[in-house]
Amino acid sequence: MxxxxxxxxxxxxxxxxxxxxxxxxxxxxxxxxxxxxxxxxxxxxxxxxxxxxxxxxxxxxxxxxxxxxxxxxxxxxxxxxxxxxxxxxxxxxxxxxxxxxxxxxxxxxxxxxxxxxxxxxxxxxxxxxxxxxxxxxxxxxxxxxxxxxxxxxxxxxxxxxxxxxxxxxxxxHFGDFLFGTDGAGYDKLIVKNGASRFPFDPKAEEITYGTNNTYTDNNLYMNGPDVFNFTNTVIPAFTRELLVKNGIANEDVQQFIFHQANAFMLNFMRKSLKIAPENFYIDLKEGGNTVSCTIPIALKDYSQNINEAQKIMLVGFGVGLSWSGGLITIKNKL
Structure with missing residues (x-):
C-alpha cells in the first residue's frame, strides 16, 4: 500500500x-x-x-x-x-x-x-x-x-x-518521517491565560518586551531570540537526520520546503545546510507566517510549476517546542 x-x-x-x-x-x-x-x-x-x-x-x-x-x-x-x-x-x-x-x-x-x-x-x-x-x-x-x-x-x-x-x-509517494519534542521550551511561544491552568483575566496587566512590544498573559507571547536559537540549533541537524533516514543525499532532493517562519531564519538554515537557493522554497510575501498552514500553502504554490516527479523534503518546527519532517514525492500540480 x-x-x-x-x-x-x-x-x-x-x-x-x-x-x-x-x-x-x-x-x-x-x-x-x-x-x-x-x-x-x-x-x-x-x-x-x-x-x-x-x-x-x-x-x-x-x-x-x-x-x-x-x-x-x-x-x-x-x-x-x-x-x-x-x-x-x-x-x-x-x-x-x-x-x-x-x-x-x-x-x-x-x-x-x-x-x-x-x-x-x-x-x-x-x-x-x-x-x-x-x-x-x-x-x-x-x-x-x-x-x-x-x-x-x-x-x-x-x-x-x-x-x-x-x-x-x-x-x-511518502518516505520516512521523524519527530522531535522539547517541552522544556513550552513557554517560548504561548497564550498563558484562558484554559485550565490560568483562566482568562480581564484585568491582566500589560507587559512590555523586546522593542516596545506590548502584550498581556491573555495574549500570544513569543520569545523571538530563544525560538530563533532553538530553530538554528536543532533543525539543520534534524534535516540531516531525515536525509540519512530516507537514504538520500542533499543534492538528490529537488526542493526543501520548511515551515515559513521568516526569510532571515530560513536563509540562515539554508546556508548552514549548504542548499542552493533554487532548491529551497520561500513563500512568505503574501500571507506571512500562517503557522500549520505555511507548508501546505508553499507546497501548493510550488507544485504549480511541476511537470515531472520531484522529491520534496518537508520540515515543520515551532510552538511546543515541536518539530517533524518527512520526504514525499509529487508528480504534478496539486
Missing amino acids: GVTIKAIEYVYPENKVTNEDLGKIFPDYDFAQFESKVGIFSRYWVGENETAFDLAKKACEKLLQNHDKDTVDYLIYCTQSPEYFLPTTACMLQNELGLPKTAGAFDYNLGCSGYTYGLSLAKGLINSGQAKNILLVTAETYSKYMHPGDRSNRAIFGDAATASLVSFSEEE
Whole structure:
C-alpha cells in the first residue's frame, strides 16, 4: 500500500493587512527593512465574527468541488484555534461538509509542525489499511490572540486554512518521517491565560518586551531570540537526520520546503545546510507566517510549476517546542 497527496487547497480571510497599513499604527518602525529581512509584505486576518472553523470549511469546500466527499473516510483537523474546548471541531466539520458518518474525525493541537505530523498520521492510517482517503485540514487564527500593541507578532502572523486530500496509491509517494519534542521550551511561544491552568483575566496587566512590544498573559507571547536559537540549533541537524533516514543525499532532493517562519531564519538554515537557493522554497510575501498552514500553502504554490516527479523534503518546527519532517514525492500540480 502506498500514499500520495492528490490535492491541496487553501484560503485566506478577506481582510488583507499590508505593511503600509501597519506602518500607520506603528509609525516609528522601519517596515521597508522588515520586508527586506523577514520577507513578509502582507498578511490576512479574520473579522471579529469569523473563526478558524469558517476558514477550514471554505478550504474543504474548495477542494471537494473536484473530489467526491463520499469517498472521504477520515478527517484530521490541526488547529490551535478550536471552535470550543469541547466538542472536537473535526466532528462539527464532518457534519458541515456532509462527509459520511462512517468517517473517523479528530482534532490535534499542534502549531508549526502540525502539517508534517498530519501527513505521517495519514500515512500510518492508509498503510495499515484503516483508511483510503483522508481529508487533512489545518486552520489557524493567531490574530485573535495578539495584543493590539504587539508590533512584532502582528507583523509576522497571518490567518489561513488548508485542506489536503491524502489517499491510497498503488505506488508509494511518502518516505520516512521523524519527530522531535522539547517541552522544556513550552513557554517560548504561548497564550498563558484562558484554559485550565490560568483562566482568562480581564484585568491582566500589560507587559512590555523586546522593542516596545506590548502584550498581556491573555495574549500570544513569543520569545523571538530563544525560538530563533532553538530553530538554528536543532533543525539543520534534524534535516540531516531525515536525509540519512530516507537514504538520500542533499543534492538528490529537488526542493526543501520548511515551515515559513521568516526569510532571515530560513536563509540562515539554508546556508548552514549548504542548499542552493533554487532548491529551497520561500513563500512568505503574501500571507506571512500562517503557522500549520505555511507548508501546505508553499507546497501548493510550488507544485504549480511541476511537470515531472520531484522529491520534496518537508520540515515543520515551532510552538511546543515541536518539530517533524518527512520526504514525499509529487508528480504534478496539486
